Amino acid sequence: MAQPNFGSELRSPADGMGAGLLGGGPAVSDDQSNDPQSRLEAIERGESFPADVHRATLEETHVLDIEEFNLWYGEKKALFDVSMGIALNKVTALIGPSGCGKSTLLRCVNRMNDLLDNVRIEGQMKLNGDSIYDPAVDVIELRKRMGMVFQKPNPFPMSIFENVVYPLRIDGERRRSLLEEVCERSLRGAALWDEVKDRLKESALGLSGGQQQRLCIARAIAAEPEVLLLDEPCSALDPVATGKIEDLIQELRGEYSILIVTHNMQQASRISDYTAFMYLGRMMEYGPTADIFTAPHLPETTAYVTGRFG
Numbered sequence: 001m002a003q004p005n006f007g008s009e010l011r012s013p014a015d016g017m018g019a020g021l022l023g024g025g026p027a028v029s030d031d032q033s034n035d036p037q038s039r040l041e042a043i044e045r046g047e048s049f050p051a052d053v054h055r056a057t058l059e060e061t062h063v064l065d066i067e068e069f070n071l072w073y074g075e076k077k078a079l080f081d082v083s084m085g086i087a088l089n090k091v092t093a094l095i096g097p098s099g100c101g102k103s104t105l106l107r108c109v110n111r112m113n114d115l116l117d118n119v120r121i122e123g124q125m126k127l128n129g130d131s132i133y134d135p136a137v138d139v140i141e142l143r144k145r146m147g148m149v150f151q152k153p154n155p156f157p158m159s160i161f162e163n164v165v166y167p168l169r170i171d172g173e174r175r176r177s178l179l180e181e182v183c184e185r186s187l188r189g190a191a192l193w194d195e196v197k198d199r200l201k202e203s204a205l206g207l208s209g210g211q212q213q214r215l216c217i218a219r220a221i222a223a224e225p226e227v228l229l230l231d232e233p234c235s236a237l238d239p240v241a242t243g244k245i246e247d248l249i250q251e252l253r254g255e256y257s258i259l260i261v262t263h264n265m266q267q268a269s270r271i272s273d274y275t276a277f278m279y280l281g282r283m284m285e286y287g288p289t290a291d292i293f294t295a296p297h298l299p300e301t302t303a304y305v306t307g308r309f310g
């Protein structure tokens with residue numbers, strides 16, 4: 001993994017990392033160092049700075065390692081040297097203004113960007129030590145190791161039961177008792193069992209939006225994924241349904257490793273253990289959620305989490 005910048009507590013002119021909040025990277029005059037506006041403008045002009053990665057994130061066991069990852073959509077660069085380790089059995093939130101690359105980064109984890117032919121990447125991602133981008137990787141098998149939930153619930157036009165056991169069905173599982181067991185366990189895990197246990201044979205399309213999203217989470221956890229990828233899973237839901245999904249994420253914490261993209265900073269602060277703040281394709285600061293929201297290292301993070309831009 002790229003040598004991260006450990007944050008302001010370790011930096012001083014004496015340790016060779018430069019003055020103020022800036023580490024290595026392209027030279028920027030010191031008078032910019034504590035002014036979020038000038039550094040954000042420098043980034044808008046194309047400059048990059050080392051991410052401020054808090055030590056706590058490095059001390060975790062990582063289910064996923066993202067290493068100096070870059071991505072281009074055609075000529076346009078959308079991710080710049082992103083490095084981060086995603087903690088095992090914890091919730092990690094990606095936040096940042098619209099267009100900063102949160103969804104792009106998430107979609108790279110299960111190689112969804114492979115589906116676009118103008119995408120080029122550099123760098124590495126590893127799932128439990130296995131390279132995600134090794135040319136020898138079987139992408140279908142790789143995706144089975146991950147669960148993905150999108151902004152809009154996407155239940156399949158089939159029964160609730162068949163939706164949940166779908167990942168096992170496509171793997172050829174036919175044992176009824178096993179399928180029933182997985183269905184119940186996954187629906188319980190997604191906090192939906194009590195609401196649907198008497199209508200498992202009914203179409204999933206008859207569920208409310210919030211129920212459909214919990215069904216999608218049940219389907220995602222049915223195959224016991226190594227990492228659960230949630231791309232703004234509440235953005236199409238009302239506040240009550242959103243609250244239920246947030247409660248569910250809290251319950252899944254400890255058992256599943258979750259990487260979630262959210263627009264909603266309150267949501268990130270409520271549900272995540274770690275938060276990464278991104279800006280224009282750069283990882284700006286990554287640390288324990290409590291620190292990011294109450295004692296961030298970078299003035300840019302302070303400006304963003306206090307709503308001064310974005």
Ligand SMILES: Nc1ncnc2c1ncn2[C@@H]1O[C@H](COP(=O)(O)OP(=O)(O)OP(=O)(O)O)[C@@H](O)[C@H]1O
Nearest residue numbers: 073078096097098099100101102103104105116263
């Ligand atoms: N398929 C694509 N082709 C070209 N450019 C794209 C594509 N998808 C995203 N981008 C660009 O890449 C950048 C990052 O987009 P991305 O959707 O990852 O950001 P985001 O932080 O998830 O934004 P939002 O919060 O609005 O969903 C943006 O400039 C976006 O316009």
